[in-house]
Amino acid sequence: MDELKALGWSDWFFEGFAGGTGDAGTVARVTAELRGEYRLRGAGGEFTAQLAPRLRKGAADRLDRPMVGDWVLVEPGTSSAEVTIHDILPRRTLLARRGAGGGGEVQPIAANVDLVFIVMGLDGNYNARRLERFLVAARESGAEPMVILSKSDLCADTAARVVEAEALSHGVRVVPVNSLDGDGVAVVREALAPGVTACFVGSSGVGKSTLVNLLAGADVMATGAVRERDAKGRHTTTHRQMLFLPCGAIVIDTPGMREFGLWQAGEGLDASFPEIAQLAQQCRFHDCSHAHEPGCAVRDALAAGEVDPGRYASYLKLRKEDEEGAVRDEVAIRQERKGKKRRIAMDLRVVLRTKGKK
Known part of the structure; x- marks a missing residue:
């Protein structure tokens, strides 16, 4: 595994890699993605690979496919040009x-x-x-x-x-x-x-x-x-x-980013606005939005000049953006589940029709 350590491999990945008993030759790290083809580097050097059909067709969103920095499991083909990525190791970050x-x-x-x-x-x-x-x-x-x-x-x-x-x-x-x-x-x-x-x-x-x-x-x-x-x-x-x-x-x-929409702010929001997160613990309601509820410690501190108005407005904007994104994700998940059920039902009808003709 020494060659992999130079690529960022650590005990964290080792413990999740087939219980620590896997073959180092089947592990590689994604170094670039170009038009659906992945450039990888492993213990044996650098090479390109394609996605296995399961990853290519079964991905619910972009996170279900490899990205730069991922550790992946590969399966060599009959030639060096036919390497296939068949799984993604758990991501640490x-x-x-x-x-x-x-x-x-x-x-x-x-x-x-x-x-x-x-x-x-x-x-x-x-x-x-x-x-x-x-x-x-x-x-x-x-x-x-x-x-x-x-x-x-x-x-x-x-x-x-x-x-x-x-x-x-x-x-x-x-x-x-x-x-x-x-x-x-x-x-x-x-x-x-x-x-x-x-x-x-x-x-x-x-x-x-x-x-x-x-x-x-x-x-x-x-x-x-x-x-x-x-x-x-x-x-x-x-x-x-x-x-x-x-x-x-x-x-x-990475390419320059003109816009950077938040995805799952979570604990990162509280860590970046600790003064507001600390005040929020004193609010009357545990789910206080800090926008209009009575007994809001954050708004009281804002009125007293103890919270910067610009920081307060930024916090509310980012929190609203995060909440709206979570709602969109939930809707997308439900639609994906419905779509899968519909496809399964259609496939079942095709099978039944085929059997009926025999």
């Missing part, structure tokens, strides 16, 4: 978001990530409310978040931005980075121990790919310019892919 639009389908970002680097540019991209949203998702994923404030050379008062971000992050480390002279890059590199998997998230043009290149010591990712009028960049990363750094760590660079 999962970072995902909801897509834009009324459907709000879940869109996986990466699995089995140890660190989530939330990158925001100080050239006009920084936004407190967006930072809170990323922090909720990162915490809920099970990974450890770190905030990177890139392009610190373009900010008139970087120190003030760092203080503000630290106040919003509640214990999460905030690192200002200037990719031009390398300031702050060493601090990021220190967090990347051998076998650690990190994922970069943020808007287009914030410097994710530039930072990855600095960490790799080579131009492994394409980079692009940013529009001066609105600090918006173009997508230079077109798909999620795993890169292996000289220090032994693993990074996953």
Whole structure:
């Protein structure tokens, strides 16, 4: 299993892998997904694979199929070009978001990530409310978040931005980075121990790919310019892919995200808004929405100036978004169950008709 440890394998995965008695040759990690074909790396090196029909046809949603960072079980075919993925090992962490639009389908970002680097540019991209949203998702994923404030050379008062971000992050480390002279890059590199998997998230043009290149010591990712009028960049990363750094760590660079809908905020919401979560324990009703109920300790603190109005509004928005998403998921589950029952009934009628003709 030594070759797998360099890919991020740990005792956690070993214990869930066939009771620790499986063959290492049947395990690999997903490093990229391109048009339905998966690029994997295992003890024997890198190769491509296709999904088994059970995974391809039986998936209820995108989470039922492999994603970058997953550990999968593979079955070799008659040739090296016929490797099949036939199962996905349990995920230790999962970072995902909801897509834009009324459907709000879940869109996986990466699995089995140890660190989530939330990158925001100080050239006009920084936004407190967006930072809170990323922090909720990162915490809920099970990974450890770190905030990177890139392009610190373009900010008139970087120190003030760092203080503000630290106040919003509640214990999460905030690192200002200037990719031009390398300031702050060493601090990021220190967090990347051998076998650690990190994922970069943020808007287009914030410097994710530039930072990855600095960490790799080579131009492994394409980079692009940013529009001066609105600090918006173009997508230079077109798909999620795993890169292996000289220090032994693993990074996953992702395409820029203009929108980041919450998926299952859960404990991540309370962890990101601890002042509100603590006050909520004193509300008269245990299911208080903190919007209109009498005896709401959160609203009382807000009226007394003890809760920041911007934080309060952000909390309510994210909580409502999470609740609405949960309702949509429940409806989708019911529809999927009905669809399966309908298909089973149709298949049964076909079988009965066939038997009747014999």
